[in-house]
Amino acid sequence: MDPEGSRIQDDPDVRVMMAGSTLRKVKSKSWKKPRHFRLLEDGLTFWYKSRWAGRSHSTFSVTEVEAVREGHQSEVLLSLAEEFPADVCFTLVFRGRQGNLDLVAESPEEAKAWIQGVRKVIHKAQTMDAKERLDQYPFTVVHFRVWWVWDWFQKADKNKDGKMNFKEVRTLLKMMNVEMNEEHALRLFTMADKSESGSLEIEQFVHFYKILTQRDEVWKVFQDYSGDGEKLLLDELESFLSIEQQEGEQSSRRAQELIDRYEPSETAKKQSAMSLDGFQIYLCSREGSVFNPEHRELHQDMNQPLSHYFISSSHNTYLLEDQLRGQSSLEAYIQALKRGCRCVEVDCWDGSDGEPVVYHGHTLTSKILFRDVISTLKEYAFKASDFPVILSLENHCCLEQQTVMAQHLSQILGDVLLTSLLDGQVPQQLPSPQELRGKVLLKAKKINGPGDCVDETLMDEVSDEEETANDDAESLPTEDPSAECLKKSKCKLSRELSDLVVYCKSVHFQGFEHARSQAKCYEMSSFSESKAKKLAKDAGTDFVQYNTRQLTRIYPGGRRTDSSNYNPQEMWNVGCQIVALNFQTAGLEMDLNDGLFGQNGCCGYVLKPDFMRDANTQFGPEKPKELRGYKPLRLSIQVISGQQLPKVNQKEGSIVDPLVRVEIYGVPQDQAKEETSHINNNGFNPVWNETLNFVIHAPDLALVRFEVEDYDKASRNDFIGQFTLPFTCIQAGYRHIHLLSKDGTAIPPSSLFVNISISELE
Incomplete structure (x- = not known):
């Protein structure tokens, strides 16, 4: 038994939640309704209903709560x-x-019990042992606490008697996305029904689940290396790691580590051997993932100039929805910062009471106070990463309210805001992320350069995005109807606000030739997506060289009022660092962003390839073969099987017909996609055994995206799940790909089982 598992039920705060409480669910000033909430006996499911809802109720899992x-x-x-x-x-x-x-609770004591209790069950769910999560060792009720299996049992147990008859099991199979003929299902049911009672209790159900989830494809791999078919001895596991997993010299040390970590049988451990159960646990673990766990950690050199890094960046960070009527919210900043975003955008406008507000100007988006945005930034800026946050300011305010903004920045952020040169010297290159740890940098217009002393107020141009609107073929007319007046009259820039800009001075781009001869490293320009695409196509090598010295920010074109995104890969291909995306909009583009920044400790900074850090580089995305040391690689992916894919259509009896598509994103020559055939009516354990082949010409820039879809011959396929990662982070060999939802969140236990081979092109 798991002592921690038993203690959690006895915790006084958890007992309060299990007993249940009436809490007010609040949506607005006018919508405040009582609901009865309680934690179910599994310790992992929250249940709630209104007193008027009859028998209907809602549930959510603790694993959904962050x-x-x-x-x-x-x-x-x-x-x-x-x-x-x-x-x-x-x-x-x-x-x-x-x-x-x-x-809202009825008393402070009740609120405290729920706050502490929820935190405890979140911690418990997050720290479950890998063996416990996978149900691969002696099955007790406590060890069985895997939320998705328990949830299946709860939903299928219609009469709530703690048992499941065969009719309920058939319903369960549909819920688990598996089409199984009745005869086979009955045979498995009978095997699990040891008491011959015609129903399964919880431990019998666990046995049924284990039979159901038996992985023949894993067993076959195990048999290839096991001498007796029962276990892998140390030298046999070493051979598997060396030959299949391509772990080379470290395979000997790794074999013993994996046995110690994942083998559930103490008898096997004493023999330095791994059982089939241990082997499956390892393959489903972090070490068995397609993403190299060493690359997940912070491992890159963080002492190079800021211009040498890709930086996770958000556009219109304040929005939760579209750019015409969407809600502006502090929550949008919190979510972006928690995802490792290191450049956030603030659109500032004059407020009616002298307090600047943030919203998408001249639209129906709601408004939030600038000072509240800065307070939120102070609290959440460094929870996900210690490395610097760039605050990209779109300033539309009058001189007086700009001064108010400067006061809020200084007073709220205090020492966190960088307001002076690190060493007092005008820089020849930008400081590094390491030197700027824990600092917020303001990106905005500046009256003069760092270190200069000029007292007069500058008559400044309009904002970055407005000044490039005319260059943007996709742009709507400028969002500010008074822009022409602004351009004629010029808009004054507050000295107090200007003085807060140090290393990120916004300037108008005057061409690559001018930048080579005149530009300073602390000057940066913003480009619309279409302007950046044109520059990348017409002068790719010049753009790459420019981005070795100066920061570049790219933002979505003006017609993207639905907050859709452009493909960031095209911008990364020429070394643009601050490629700003609408974080609130799920889809391929954010999958690529999450994939790139999933490495290096998810710190929001990824070191660019060495050929993008050399000021004299001749690299251009259109001609990767001219790269010094050019060495294309062959990527071969055997898509073996899928495990417990989620349903996309909740209709009764609906089962998915899954196919797997692999897409390569990189330089134009590397753009490619291949897909498997579809499997009819099996989202539970589909088997493909199909191989997809690719050639990668610029491996350091390539991203690989695995997508699973529900095939439909009459209409567009439905999305099931995806996983995206840098090519350089792939682990070769037999690996599991743990799928993510459209939102980029985990959907356990859904996965793909693949065998990956990477070799030099002959």
Whole structure:
């Protein structure tokens, strides 16, 4: 038994949640309704209903909850501060783009119990042992606490008697996305029904589940290296790691480590051997993942100039939805920063009461206070990463409110805001992420250069995005109807605000030749996506060279009022660092962004390839063969099988017909996609055994995206799941790809099992 697992049920806070409480669910000032909430006996599922809802209720898993915030830490609860004191309020923060849940307890004691209790069950779910999660060792009720299997049992057990008859099992199979003929299902049911009662209790159901999830394809790989078919001896496991997993010289040390870490049988451990169960646990583990775990950690040189890194960057960070009517929210900043974003955008406009506001100007998007944005930045800037955050300011305010902005920046951020040169010297190159750890840098217009002393107020141009609007073929007319007046009259720039800009001075781009001879490293320009695409096509090598010295920011074209995104890969191909995307919009583009920045500790900074850091580089994305040391690689992916793919159509009896598509994103010559055939009516354990082949000409820039779709011959295929990673982070051999949802959140236990080979092109 797991002592921690038993203790969690006895915890007084968890007992309060299991007993249940009436909490107010709050959506707005006018929508505040009581709901009865409780934690179910599995310790992993929250259940709630209204007193008028009859038998209907809602549930969500603790694995969907990322954090609990105490007090008035949401805009809704803050607006109700006079009605509900902070000590009875809390917010459940969900993963991905799911809206948060604002709750009000009846007493401070009850709120505290729920806040602490939810944190405890989140911690318990996050720290479950790998063996426990995979149900691969002696099956007890406690060890069985895997939320998705328990959830299946709960849903299929219609009469809630703790048992499951065959009819309920058939329903369960449909829910698990598997089409199985009744005769086979009955045979498995009978094998598991040891008591011959015609129903399965929990431990019998676990046995049934284990038979159901038996992996023949894993067993075959195991048999290839096992001398007796029962276990892998140390030298046999070493051979597997060396030959199949391409771990070379370290395979001997790794073999013993993997046995110690993943083998559930103490008897096998004493023999320095690995059983089939241990082998499957290893293959499903972090070490068995397609993403090299060493590349997940912070491992790159962080002492190079800022211009030598790709930087995770957000556009219109304040928006949760579209750019015409969407909601502006502090939550959008919190979510972006928690995802490792290191460049956030703030569009500032004059507020009616002298306080600057943030919103998408001259639209129906809601407004939030500038000072609240800066307070949020102060609190969340460095929770996901210690490396610097760039605050990209789109300034539309009058002189007076600019001064108010400067005061808020200085007073709220304090020493966190970088306001002077690190060594007092005008730089010849930008400082490094390491030197700037824990600092916020302001990107905005500046009256003069760092270190200069000029007292007069500059008559400054309009914002970056407005000044490039005329160059943007995709752009709508400038968003500000008074832009022409602004251009004629010029807009004054506050000295106080200007003085806060040090290393990120916004300037108008005057061409690559001018930049080579005149530009300073601390000057940076913003380009619309179409302007950047044109420059990349017409002068790719010049653009790469420019980006070795100076920072470049790219933003979506003006017609993207739905907050859609452009493909960031085209911008990374020429070394652009700050490729700003709408983080609130799920899809391929954010998958690529998450894939690139999933490496290096998810710190938001990724070191560019060495040929993009050399000021004299001759690299251009259109001609990778001219790269010094050019060595194309062959990527071969055998797509073996899938495991427990999620349903995309919740209709009764609907089963997916999955296919796997592999897409390569990189320089134009590397853009490619191949796909498997589809498997009819099997989302539970489809087997393809099909091989897809690619040639990669610029491996250091390539991203590989695995996507699973539900085939439909009459209409567009439905998305099931995906996983994207840099080519350089791939582990060869037999690997699992743990799929992510459209939101980029995990959807366990859904995965693909593949065999990957990487070799030099002959």
